[in-house]
Amino acid sequence: MIQIEYETQRLSLRFFLVMLVLFLFQTGFGLLLAAQHLDPLLLSGVLNFNIVRAEHTNLGILWILAGFIGTILFVGPLLSKRELAAPWLIKFLFYALLAVVVWNVFTQVLAQQGIAGWWLGQPMLQEGLEYLEAGRIADVVILIGFAILCYVVLRTFPPVKQWNEIHWGLGLGVLALTAVWVFGLFFIERLDLQEYFRWYVVHYWVEGVWEVIHISLVGFLVVLMFKANVKAVGYAVFWGISLVWLSGLLGNAHHYFWIGTPEFWQFWGSLFSALEPLPLIFCFWHIYLDAHHDRKPIANMPAFAFLLGSVVLEQVGAGILGFTMTFALTNVWSHGTWITLSHAHLALFGTFGMLGLSAAYYAVPLMRGIQNFDQRLGKMAFWLVFTGMLGLGFVFAIGGTIQVFVYRTLGLDWFGGDVSGAMQIAKVFVPVFGLIFTIGVALLVFDLLTLGHRPVVTPQADNLASVETHRYAATAEMPRWKQLLTGWEAGVWLLGMWFFGALITLGLLSFNLSGVRAGSPFLPYAMSGIGYSGLLLVTLLFVWRFLSSLNARSTTPQAAAFGTPPAAQPAE
Template identity: 75%
Template sequence: MIQIEYRTQRLSRPFFVLMLVLFLFQVGFGLLIAAQHVDPRLLSGVLNFNILRAEHTNLGILWILSGFIGTILFVGPLLSRRELAAPWLIRILFYALIAVTLWNVATQALAAEGVAGWWLGQPWLQEGLEYLEAGRAADVVILIGFAVLCYVVLRTFPAIRDWNEIHWGLGLGVTALTLVWVFGMFFVERLDVQEYFRWYVVHYWVEGVWEVIHISLVGFLLVLMFKADVKAVGYAVFWGVAMVWLSGLIGNAHHYFWVGTPEFWQFWGSLFSALEPLPLVFCFWHIYLDAHQDRKPLENAPAFYFILGSVVLEQVGAGILGFTMTFALTNVWSHGTWVTPSHAHLALFGTFGMLGIAAAYYALPILRKAAGFDQRLGKLAFWLVFTGMLGIAFGFAIGGTVQVFQYRTLGLDWFGGDVFPAMQFYKALIPLFGLVFTVGAGLLVFDLLTLGLRAHRAPALQPARPATAMRWAGTLHGFEAGLWLMGMWIFGAVITLGLLSFNLPTVQAGDPTLPYLLAGLGYPGLLLITLLFVWRFLRSLDARQHSPARAAVPEAATQAAHVAA
C-alpha cells in the first residue's frame, strides 16, 4: 500500500480540491460568455458580458494559484527531506484563499454600481483594473498570503549551501511572487502610469515569476516520475530560469507600446519579446530527453499527459503565438482583438493550468491510497480538454483575423453591427469547442475528486505491437522531435507574416487576400501539427506498455530516496 513519507504533504489536498472546484466554475463562466458572443441578448441585465468576463478571468488566476500552492506543498517535503514548516500557517493560507476568491466574485457587483470604497486615497473595495480588480483590502490579504507561502517554503528548505537548482528556482519564485505584488498595492491617478505599473504585476507574474515556478515544478515532477537525474534536470532548470529573466524583464515592454510611454520601448520591447520563446524551447526539449532517458513503461499516464500538454502549449501558446504578436508592427493590429485571446487561452491554461492538473493526478492517488486507479478516464479527459482548447484557439485566431481587417483596416462600426456578421461563424465555434472542453473538464474533475472512493480496477496492459508494424507508435528519436518543433515554428512564421501583411498598401486599400490566406494556412497548420505531435509523442510512450504492469504511482519513499541521491 502506498504511504506518503511526510504527513504535512496532506496539507496540499485541500488546495487541489479548491483548484478543481474553481476550475469548473471558471469553465462555466467561459461557456456563458461564449454564448453571449453568439447572442448578446443572453442574460442581458442579469449577468452582463463584462461581469462574466471579469469573473472568468479572475477565477482562472485563482485556480491556477491554488494548483501552484498545492503542488509546492506536496513536493516541498520530498525536495527538502523534512516536514513542512508552520502547518498552522498553511491552514490559515487556505481559508484566506477562499475568502479572497469569494471577495473577487462579490466585488464585481460593486464594480457594476461604481462603488470603489475610497479611503485615504485608495480604492479599498474594488479598483476596476483588469486582473487586479478586488480592491486594496483584498490586496493586503493576498500580500500576506504570499508572504506566508514564501515563509513556509524557505523555512522548509535546507540551508542555502545545500540548495540545488530546483531549490533556487522555487525559492526565487515564491519570493518574487510576494515582491512583485507590491506594484499592485498603490493607486496612481494618471492612467498611463497606472497601466505601466499594472503590467509590472501582470507580466512579471506570468512571464517572470510563474514561469520560474513552472519550470522548477516541471523539472522536479520529471525527477519523480522518470527517476531522472536531479543534476541534469537542475541544469535545465537553471538555464530555463536564467533565460526567462533575461528575456522577460525587458520583454515586458511589449505592454508599453500603446499606453503613452516613450517610443524607444517599441524597439526594446520587440527585441526582448522575440527572445522570450528561448527558455520555452529549452523546457520543451528537456521534457523529451527526460521522458525518453530510461525507456521504462509510463506508470502514471494522466499525470504525464498533462505535463506534456503543459509544456507543448507553453511552447505553442506562450512561445510561438506570443512571438507572432509582440512586435510593434504586428501588435498594432492584434492588440485588443480576438487574436490576443487565442494566445492567452493556450498560454494561461496550457502552461500553468495543465501543470496544476498534472500535479493533482500525481499527488491525489498517493494521498488517497489509490495506486491502482483506472487511468483511462484521465487520458480521455486530457484529449477532450486538449482538443477543445486547440479548437477554441482556432476560433479566436481566425475570427480575430477577420476582426482586424473589418474593424482596424476598413474602420467598420463594431457596435453598429458591421463587424458582427463577418465574425458570426467563428463566434459559434467558441461555444462548440467550449462544450468539448467542458466535457473533458467535468470528466477530469469527477475522476480526481472521486479517487479512492470508487472501486479501481486498472485494465491489464496489452502487449504492444512491434514498432515495425506500427511506425506511428515506434521510438520518437530526437531528430524527429526536432522536425516537429521546426514545423511548429514554420507555421508560426507564416502567422507572423500574415499579421505583418496588414501594413501593406494593398491590404490598407481594402484587399484582405494575403492576410486571410496566410492566417488560413498558419493557424490550422500550427494547431494541427501540435495535436499530431502530442499524439505521436504519447503513442511512442504507450508502446512501452508491453512491459509487465507496474504500480500506477511510485512509492513515495523510493522517490524521496532517489531525490536525496
C-alpha cells in the first residue's frame, strides 16, 4: 500500500471533499439559471434570477478557493520536507470556510427581500456589490482565513534563503491573497471610485494572485507527476509570474473603460490587456515540455487530463477569448453580454477549477492508500465536463454575438422581449450542454468521494488496455493520431487556436463598420461562427491528440513497468 510522506497532508482531504460538494451545488444553480433563461417566471418570488446568478457565481469562487487551499496544504510539506505548521489553525480554517459558505448562501436571499447593501443600511449582512456580496462580518472572517493560510504556508516553508521559484510563487501568492482582500473592505458612495476598489479585488485576485498560485501549483504538480527537473520548472514559474504581474496589474484598466473614469485608460487598458496572454502561452508550452521530457507512461491519467485541461482552457478562455474582448474597440460591444460569459466560464472553471480537480485526483488516492484504481470513471468525467464546458462557451459566444447586433446595433427592446426572442436558439442549447457538464460533474464527484470505498482494480485488469497498446506498438506501426506529439505539431495546434482567435477579434471589430451598424450582420456573424467553431473544435481535438499521444511513451509492457524510454523514438 502506498503512503503519503507527511501525516499533515491528510488535512487537505477535507478541503477537497468540500470542494466537490460545493462544485455539485454550483452546477445545480447553473442548470437552474439555464432553465430560467427559457422561462423567466420559473421560481419567481422564491429564487429570483439575480439571486440564483449570485449563488452560482459565489459558490464557484468558494469551491475553487477550497481546491486551492487543499492543493497548497497537500504540496506544502513536500515542498518544505516537513510537516505543516500549526495544524490546529488549519482545522479552524476549515470550519471558518464552512461558516462563510453557509453565511454566503443564506444571506444572498436577503437581497431578494430588500435587506442588503450599504445603501439600505445592512452592510454587515450582505453588501450587494457584484462578486463581493458577502456581508462585512463574512468579510472579516474571510480575511482571518486568508491570514491563517498565509501564516501556515510561510511557517511551514524553510528559511527564505532556501526557497526556489515555486516557494516564492506560493509564498507571494498567499501573501497577496490576504493583502488584496483588504480592498474589498472599502465602500465609497461615488460609484466610479467604488468600482476601482471592487476591481482591485476581483481582477487582481484573478490576474495578480490566483494566476501566481496557479502557475506555481501547476509547476509543482508536473514535478510530482513526471519527476521533472525542479530547476527547469522553476525557470518557467519565474517567467510566468513575472509576465503575469507585468501585464495583469495595468491590464486591470480594461474594467475602467465604461464607468466614468478618464479616457486614457482605454489606451493603457487595451495595451496591457493584450499582453496578458503571454504568460499563458508560456505555461501552455512548458506543460508540453514537462510532460514529454522522459516519455514514461502516465500512472494517473485523470489527474494529468484535468491538469492539461486547466492549462489549455487557461490559454483559450483567459488568453485568447480574453484577448479578443478587452480592446476598447471590441469591449465597447462585448462588455456585459453573453460573449463575456463565454470568456468567464472557460477561464474561471478551466484555469482554476480544473487545477483543483487535478490535484484531488492526484492526492485522494494517495491519502486513501490506493495503489491501483479504476481510472475509467475519471477519464469519462473529464471528457464530459471538458466537452460540456466547450459547448457552453460556444453557445454563450454565438448568443452574445446575436445579442450585440440586435440590442446594441439595431437597438431592439430588451425588456419587451425582442432581444430574448432573437437569442432563443442559443438559450435552448445552454441547458443541453449544461446537462452534459452536470453528468460529468456528478460522475467525478461520485468517483472521488468513493475512491477507496469501492473494490480496488487489480493491476492486471487496470493495465490491460495499456498492455494491449504496447503490444500493438511493438508489432505494428502505431496510428498517426497516437504517435508521440512533437514540439512542432504542438506549435501548429497553438497557432491554429490563435488564428481562429484573430477571426473572432476581427468579427467584434466589424461592429464598428458603417455597413454593420446600418443593419447588415453578415460579417460579424460569419467571422464569429467560423472563429468560435474553429477555436473550440481545435481545442477539443488538440487535447484528444495530446492524451492519445501518451500511449506512445513506451513500446513494450516491460518498458512501461520499469519506465524505460522508448528506444525507437529519437530524443527531442
